Amino acid sequence: CKRFSSTILCVAGFDQTVRLFRDHPLHESKGEITLAAPVHCTAVKFHILMVGLGSGEVAFISLKKMCVIHTIKCSPYVVSAVAATRDPDGRHLLIASSFDGSIVVISLLNEQRRLTLTGHTKSPRQLIVDSTHHLLYSCSADKKIIVHNFLNGTIIYEYKDFQKAVTNIAMNQQQHLLIASSLDGLIKIFNIETHELIQQLTTSTSQSIISMIYKNNLIYCGMESGIIEVLQCDINQVYRCEYANCRQPFSRRDDVFIHARLFHVQHSSTIQRCLWKQCMKWVPLKKFSDHLRAHTDNLILETKQEPSAPSSTPTTPTDSYGFSSNSLMTNYSSKTVII
Numbered sequence: 001c002k003r004f005s006s007t008i009l010c011v012a013g014f015d016q017t018v019r020l021f022r023d024h025p026l027h028e029s030k031g032e033i034t035l036a037a038p039v040h041c042t043a044v045k046f047h048i049l050m051v052g053l054g055s056g057e058v059a060f061i062s063l064k065k066m067c068v069i070h071t072i073k074c075s076p077y078v079v080s081a082v083a084a085t086r087d088p089d090g091r092h093l094l095i096a097s098s099f100d101g102s103i104v105v106i107s108l109l110n111e112q113r114r115l116t117l118t119g120h121t122k123s124p125r126q127l128i129v130d131s132t133h134h135l136l137y138s139c140s141a142d143k144k145i146i147v148h149n150f151l152n153g154t155i156i157y158e159y160k161d162f163q164k165a166v167t168n169i170a171m172n173q174q175q176h177l178l179i180a181s182s183l184d185g186l187i188k189i190f191n192i193e194t195h196e197l198i199q200q201l202t203t204s205t206s207q208s209i210i211s212m213i214y215k216n217n218l219i220y221c222g223m224e225s226g227i228i229e230v231l232q233c234d235i236n237q238v239y240r241c242e243y244a245n246c247r248q249p250f251s252r253r254d255d256v257f258i259h260a261r262l263f264h265v266q267h268s269s270t271i272q273r274c275l276w277k278q279c280m281k282w283v284p285l286k287k288f289s290d291h292l293r294a295h296t297d298n299l300i301l302e303t304k305q306e307p308s309a310p311s312s313t314p315t316t317p318t319d320s321y322g323f324s325s326n327s328l329m330t331n332y333s334s335k336t337v338i339i
């Protein structure tokens with residue numbers, strides 16, 4: 001579902017119907033719109049609801065007229081994600097991805113295809129546009145996030161730090177952060193200027209994260225069990241794994257322990273030498289988790305210096321859905337809330 005203009009709630013699904021509700025305590029139904037194919041994705045831009053369909057089309061819905069005002073054929077495959085932006089001349093562009101991994105850029109002026117963005121081998125799950133720098137961020141089941149220049153098709157960077165499919169991405173442009181969730185159960189936070197992995201968080205269950213949204217510096221994770229977990233962290237505080245040469249950054253000691261237990265335990269043997277810093281002890285496998293726990297419990301916090309306050313109040317940026325992000329992702333203690 002998508003919420004916009006603080007007035008309407010839209011719900012869409014495979015039953016080929018978009019349902020509209022008024023945004024007040026009673027959630028009174030405003031009506032339904034029947035489409036020609038199942039709905040796979042939605043986005044709101046230019047006061048229009050864009051709906052990606054299983055037929056390979058994108059339908060444009062006017063919520064004022066309560067009807068489909070136009071349809072564009074984008075692909076012979078299912079449309080998996082959709083976004084829109086403007087080019088430097090102010091002309092509207094539609095960006096749509098499909099199940100074959102391709103992403104097309106279409107001019108809404110004449111419906112001509114400008115570009116096909118390549119690089120993904122599987123279906124992109126989400127598209128985020130940085131209109132200021134003409135960049136498109138796309139995450140996919142192929143375990144990658146690709147940054148394209150959507151004007152010329154150049155691949156600017158590829159993030160490949162994932163063990164499984166990347167399910168969702170979000171941005172905090174004020175702090176230059178890219179937040180990503182994946183089926184490996186981790187939230188990864190990157191600096192979009194240096195591309196450095198600066199933080200990782202695990203959920204309480206370490207289950208696959210099916211969906212994720214970022215709002216007001218909180219990360220909401222939809223888990224495969226049906227639970228929603230809300231994560232918050234201080235990106236200026238880091239605990240690093242010290243097993244051998246790992247040095248991966250995490251938000252909490254528990255996150256480091258879960259990581260070490262999953263990736264640094266050799267289950268093929270009955271005894272293992274601990275390579276944590278200068279430990280080098282031989283430890284029976286059945287006691288190795290407890291041994292790692294002792295190491296992670298003694299980790300020293302790596303504190304980064306917080307950025308100085310700006311001299312003037314910057315313009316409040318918005319994310320891909322128009323949410324404002326006017327508070328920094330700092331000064332939070334690490335905490336998980338389960339809904």
